[in-house]
Amino acid sequence: MTSREPILVIKDLHVAVEDKQILKGVNLTINKGEVHALMGRNGSGKSTLGYTLMGHPRYHITQGKVLFKGKDLSEMTADERARAGMYLAFQYPVAIPGVSVSNFLRASVKAVRGQDVPVKEFRKELKEHLTKLGVKEDFLSRYVNDGFSGGEKKRLEILQMALMKPQMALLDETDSGLDIDALKTVSAGITALAGPEMGILLITHYQRILNYVTPQFVHVMQDGQIVLSGSGELAHKLEAEGYDFVTKEPAVATQSRT
């Protein structure tokens, strides 16, 4: 039984980037312990929702609002959101040349947990996660995403998620660019982290990650709106029939499932 305690409430969200309206009234509620998948064609606005929720300065909310743990997100900067428990796994993680993974992780863990973690303890914690994700230890001395393969980048995103223990995780195309083994490892990582206290929004173009991470709810986005919502079964229908049928069916309001 999920507690039905909402962690993220999106109401009539309109978002623009440089005067271009991309989100045109998104409504979505995610409760603690729920895994939601957000699907849709490229350019439908999925990633925009992820960036907006995380607080990218280029994305402006022009109408509507988002409540994260009951608090209006628009009043928080990206780093404040992260410290409050929001996490975005990037579709294209950014390289920070010259900054080692271990230094970066220690700095962000310190920021998010609000205190320094003793070096020894932190090493141990890191090692456990590295093993689970099938990453060698020399990963830590490399520079953040600098010259990383697609699979390495995505593993680092999941490693960070494991360390930061967010309450709301936005996973933007975490499956893209992964071969099947990497996909299994990364999916197992996500599943291991999911729990009754955390909400997950899986943003994905393809259904294949949903074979490993099972969502309770699936939403389809089109032209900046959620046009269809349903149970996990919807993903299979989309896989079989493509996105074309969506346009022919009327939108189902997300609220109706509560």
Added chain:
Amino acid sequence: MNSDVHTIARETIEDLALKQKTPSWTKDLRLASWEAYLQTPFPTTRDENWRRTVIESLDLSTLKALEFAPSTSGADKSFPACFQSVIKHFSQANSTLSGICYQGNGRPGYIELSDEAKSKGVIFCDIETALANHADLLQPYLAKRNASKENGKFALLTGALFNCGLFLYVPKNVELKSPFVSGIGISTCANTSGDFGGAIFPRLIVVAEPESNVSLVHLTGSADTAGDNDCRSLPASLSASMVDVFVSDGANVSFVELSQFAQNVYAIGTVHNEVARDGKFTAVNVALGGKQVKSDIYTHLQAQGAASEILGIVLGSHDEHYSFNTIQEHNAPDTKSDINFRVALKDNASSVYQGVIKVDKCAQKTDAYQSNKNLLLGAGAKADSIPRLEILADDVKCSHGATVGPVDPEQLFYLASRGLPEKIAEELIVLGFFKKVLDKLTVDGAADWLVEAVSQKIDDSGYCA
């Protein structure tokens, strides 16, 4: 205090010559530079080389040369904090240092040479001691460019009045793993008289004989920059330095240099690195403070197989101005040079980088690379990058690249999404920007020391606090 200083005048040379137990040619050498100095006009911003360095406000007649005592072993080891930190970093990374030399005005100089270096015939001492004890050996190296007019007015002044500095001589086939560490510290802020600016004229000569291998770490700076905001209103001071490095056939020299002056100091440096057949010269020049900081760095690749790699790190803040000119001279075939300058500017700091690659007609198969990247952190920060190629040979590989811009907002957002506030994120990015270059250093302890020095300046705590 006034007995410790000389005005900048011909008589100063007489005084210096009298004081030092040096051979008579030293005085002639100084006077030749002095004459050339008098004949050379004061630079203006109309000079290509000086076009953004504001130097007119520096009145040389108000300056007095600070006095340094010769270095002795067993002298006082209570160095300023910045030099303590250098020794700490390099001592931790190396079992014993090959040598330590510290010179500060108004205090006894310190010298220490490891048993290994001593037994291998290495000479490591301040320049005055070298003139007294090793004059014949030093003479040709010292004289070579001492009165060379092309070095400009300030280097000529140094040639005439050098009052501190270093002589490092490494005999043939001698290899020393751990570095020599040297420092020159001046007090220009806490000048008790307060009514005149101080001047120092460091003269450094490094000679690596064939097949030798040596590394030198050198720090020059204000030993009293703590809270250096106040220094800006103090009388202008000057550091005019001249460095000559001679890398003989098959020798390998690494030179790590950091300068950090208070904001009333004009720091003007001229560096010549001469590399012979199959010699290898690696250097990092780090500039972390001063009112106007200007360096001309010449690298002369003189014979086949000579190679150089020169890295630059500049972190400016407040109203500091930096001007670095690098000249890569390929005078022989199959020579290789690599220059990589990285500049980050806070507040209203500004920088001009001018890089010249010169390839002689005979220097076929030259491989030359030059890169200059600038990060603008402050709203009023400004950077210019001016590359120039003068290539006379027709079978060469030469490339250059430059960038100027703010920190990538996508990097900032990525770090913000991991909970890092903008200030911390920016510091991390800037340190990484420098670290990429410092990774090329092979001197143990150097990268750590420089990262710490840079991070303290980013924090604005001042390195020599």
